Amino acid sequence: MPLRHFFACFGLAAASVASAVAADQPGSPPAEHERNIWPAWVAPVDAAGRTPEWQAVGPLFFRKFLPENRTAVGFRPFYMLKRNPAAGTTETDVLYPVFVYRTDGTSYRWSVFSLINRMGPHATAAGRGDPSDRGLDVWPVYFSRSTGSPDTSYQALFPIVGTVKNRFYVDRSDWVLFPLYLHTESKGATVVSVPWPFLRFISGNGNSGFALWPLFGWRNKPGSIIASFISGP
DSSP states (O other), rough: OHHHHHHHHHHHHHHHHHHHHHHHHHTTTOEEEEEETTTTTTEOOOHHHHHOEEETTTTEEEEEEETTTTTEEEETEEEEEETTTTEEEEEETTTTTTTEEEOOOSEEEEEETTEEEEEEEEOBTSSSTTTTEEEETTTTEEEEEOOOSTTOOOEETTTTEEEEEEEETEEEEEEEETTTEEEEEEEEEEETTTTTTEEEEEEEEEEEEEEETTTTEEEEEETEEEEEEEOOO
């Protein structure tokens, strides 16, 4: 090896060792590195000596950054908490989808298997929060919403009796001993089924029609007439 190459390599090695020693000296700025005692603890360390992200006991316990300045901490697969400081929102999952909880600081909603769903305002120092929007669903037997307005509030016990508004792809649904009686409204058109789905009477907003399922049916819409003949078992 030429002598100048030897001295060049020696100088680079010496500089590297000196930099590493200087980084460990008191008063020197810490360098970014990683503390790795896997599987007990793994964490990147920033230049300020902080460990904003970490994992412990393998991947089970963790804290990490997410897009949009969100953070997440948890214990896989049992628990996870996500926070978005900018939006003031918090998301909590316990054995997802067994239990989920969402809040924006003023209202909340929680769900158990997406079958029992509850939403409402948080309690305030003066008592309950704004009661203008509360709801409880217990699928498929109970549905309720309280908005402070009779136009959007409802209660329903399926299949006994009830009214549901702005759900199930229609503006309003009413039933009594379903399927003996079902009344739906959508865009001003009314469909009465007695019993559903065999006899249907259509009216309202320029619509008219009748259906005897599965034999025959017709419907007159504004500007057109749709007729259908249906046969089958």
